[in-house]
Amino acid sequence: MMGIATSSLHAFHKSNGSSISNSFCRLGLQFASVHSNSFSNDDHRPPSKFQKVTNLEDALNLFDEMTQRRPLPSVVKFTQLLNSVSKMKHFSSSLDLFKQMCAIGVPVSVYSMSIAIRCCCRLYRTKDGFALLGCCFRRAVVPNVFIFSTLLDGLVLEDRILEAERLFKKLIKHKLCETNVVMYNTMIKGLCKFGSNDIAIGLLRLMDERGCKPNIVTYNTIIDSLCKDRMIDDAFKIFKEMVFDKGILPNVITYNSLIYGLCLLGRGDEVSKMLKEMEDEKISPDLQTFNILVDAYCKEGKVDEAEAVIDTMVEKGVSPDIVTYNSLIDGYCLRGEMTKARKLFDSLTSKGLVPDVFTFNCLLNGYCKNLEIEEAMHMFHEIKRKGLKPDIVTYSTMLQGLYRVGRCGDACTLFDEMRAHGQLPNQCTYRIVLDGLCNNHQVEEALSLFRLVDDSKLNSDIAVYTILIDGASKCGKLDTARSLFHELTIKGLQPNVWTYCTMISGLCGEGLLTEAKHLFLKMDESGCPPNDVTYRVLLQGFLKNQHYDDVEMLLQEMDGRSYSLDASTLSLLIDQTAAGSLDRSMLKLIGRLVPKELMGAPS
DNA sequence: TTAGGGTTAG
Numbered sequence A: 001m002m003g004i005a006t007s008s009l010h011a012f013h014k015s016n017g018s019s020i021s022n023s024f025c026r027l028g029l030q031f032a033s034v035h036s037n038s039f040s041n042d043d044h045r046p047p048s049k050f051q052k053v054t055n056l057e058d059a060l061n062l063f064d065e066m067t068q069r070r071p072l073p074s075v076v077k078f079t080q081l082l083n084s085v086s087k088m089k090h091f092s093s094s095l096d097l098f099k100q101m102c103a104i105g106v107p108v109s110v111y112s113m114s115i116a117i118r119c120c121c122r123l124y125r126t127k128d129g130f131a132l133l134g135c136c137f138r139r140a141v142v143p144n145v146f147i148f149s150t151l152l153d154g155l156v157l158e159d160r161i162l163e164a165e166r167l168f169k170k171l172i173k174h175k176l177c178e179t180n181v182v183m184y185n186t187m188i189k190g191l192c193k194f195g196s197n198d199i200a201i202g203l204l205r206l207m208d209e210r211g212c213k214p215n216i217v218t219y220n221t222i223i224d225s226l227c228k229d230r231m232i233d234d235a236f237k238i239f240k241e242m243v244f245d246k247g248i249l250p251n252v253i254t255y256n257s258l259i260y261g262l263c264l265l266g267r268g269d270e271v272s273k274m275l276k277e278m279e280d281e282k283i284s285p286d287l288q289t290f291n292i293l294v295d296a297y298c299k300e301g302k303v304d305e306a307e308a309v310i311d312t313m314v315e316k317g318v319s320p321d322i323v324t325y326n327s328l329i330d331g332y333c334l335r336g337e338m339t340k341a342r343k344l345f346d347s348l349t350s351k352g353l354v355p356d357v358f359t360f361n362c363l364l365n366g367y368c369k370n371l372e373i374e375e376a377m378h379m380f381h382e383i384k385r386k387g388l389k390p391d392i393v394t395y396s397t398m399l400q401g402l403y404r405v406g407r408c409g410d411a412c413t414l415f416d417e418m419r420a421h422g423q424l425p426n427q428c429t430y431r432i433v434l435d436g437l438c439n440n441h442q443v444e445e446a447l448s449l450f451r452l453v454d455d456s457k458l459n460s461d462i463a464v465y466t467i468l469i470d471g472a473s474k475c476g477k478l479d480t481a482r483s484l485f486h487e488l489t490i491k492g493l494q495p496n497v498w499t500y501c502t503m504i505s506g507l508c509g510e511g512l513l514t515e516a517k518h519l520f521l522k523m524d525e526s527g528c529p530p531n532d533v534t535y536r537v538l539l540q541g542f543l544k545n546q547h548y549d550d551v552e553m554l555l556q557e558m559d560g561r562s563y564s565l566d567a568s569t570l571s572l573l574i575d576q577t578a579a580g581s582l583d584r585s586m587l588k589l590i591g592r593l594v595p596k597e598l599m600g601a602p603s
Numbered sequence B: 001t002t003a004g005g006g007t008t009a010g
Helices: A002-015 A015-026 A056-068 A075-087 A091-105 A110-122 A125-138 A145-157 A163-175 A179-195 A198-209 A216-228 A232-245 A252-264 A266-280 A287-299 A302-313 A324-336 A338-347 A357-367 A373-387 A392-404 A410-419 A425-437 A443-452 A462-475 A477-490 A497-509 A513-525 A532-545 A550-559 A567-578 A586-591
Strands: none
Touching: A002 A252, A015 A075, A015 A163, A056 A075, A056 A091, A075 A110, A075 A324, A091 A110, A091 A252, A110 A125, A110 A145, A145 A163, A145 A179, A163 A179, A179 A198, A179 A216, A179 A287, A198 A216, A216 A232, A216 A252, A232 A252, A252 A266, A252 A287, A252 A586, A287 A302, A287 A324, A302 A324, A338 A357, A357 A373, A357 A392, A357 A586, A373 A392, A392 A425, A410 A425, A425 A462, A425 A567, A462 A477, A462 A586, A477 A497, A497 A513, A497 A532, A513 A532, A532 A550, A532 A567, A567 A586
């Protein structure tokens, strides 16, 4: 049995051969091949002080002290210290200690090896983790399910889903180690992260068939993923299966995922029901539950309710943390209440909380949206002054702010700076930059950037195309807009409602109403039915071009679909009726299309 | 020792 396993491992090792040996060299590790007899056998002694080590400095001092002792403390003691440093998330330091342990001849065990591998993985250096796996083979340390699960998790962390799947299948096929529920859960997490909820559910069924019972973590992983993907009904189906078929009781994590999913869809009534259910089940809401609620209220603009949630949590003895206040700051910013946002930000220190990059990003975004670009700039410099590192969101937010006030040159400099600081622009950054250029009459620059960046994700992003179509048509380059729209079809990309609206608006702007109407009719055929915005865009096009034939028909269709008018379209309709261009008999129909919030508002 | 939940740009 062992022989087969070892040879299979060898085959596996071979397939990763070159990268392993390279990484191994980089790690520069030397291992003790034989157990040294210079270690004490102090396992029977009461726990020594290192088990109480709570900070890195103490741990490192203790390690130094331990290396001076003769005989050397036991292997177990060294490994326990290694574990506590890695538990403190000081992965680099933990790896350094591991290297030193090897250098002074502390024998490598499967346990210390798994800690070291975990550190590599958490540092996004899974490749080095595999290098250590290679060392296991050389040192006759038989890798176990802990080591393989950790490596699998590392691949998932780095979004290397295909390699993760390959490893997972190999482990099972060749029985390289015992598989357990944690390993299945890790693979399920990877599949969910990759957006393959169906395959993840398939694996849930498969593990059950193979006699590996799914547990609460398995179900929570899938429920959470479905909730995040707005598939709340499917999430509830799985939830019911877990509770009623498997008899697994939900915990606070399960409820938090479901509450998050409901909030995402604005289904507040059901959130209250879930909270009630938790109370009945004697499951107390925790910090994260409250944070989900605070954030949901803030996003809806209901800051007062969010503040009330914070009061409740404090009453219940749950202290708000930086995440809670980040959501609240964001809520204030969204309402343009920058003074309140700033005041809260300034009070964080007195609450014993340290602002993080999220905090700064929220404030930065608030200042940018309120066109207070100097304040935003100030915040941007504060980030570095506080010893934090601006991330991709910081740069993207700042770029958007600069474009919004027309400072294209500064935006360009910042765009270069971000790349120089190792922050690679993502799809969202590109959308912001292209949109910024287009809105500042630099469509040519936007188009050249788009053509220059040969990125498959960017070049197949429907939002990017829509931004460019909009930019091109707004600056009179309708032919460019048309050819971009045509390019979509060639690439097999499906225009969405926004794309159609943009193109229709562009055509209307040039008075090309027949072409606009043709495109409008094409939407239903293409499986992308027009929404209220599309109707408004086309109506405005007709009205502005004094083309009244189809207006009544469009209004009737809107009525049939229960769509409503917005203020500007309504105003155009009323003006043209007053001018006698539209028949007054249409007023009744128009009245039906006025939403409640516009009733009584001056037109 | 390995696995699950909350915040920021669009």
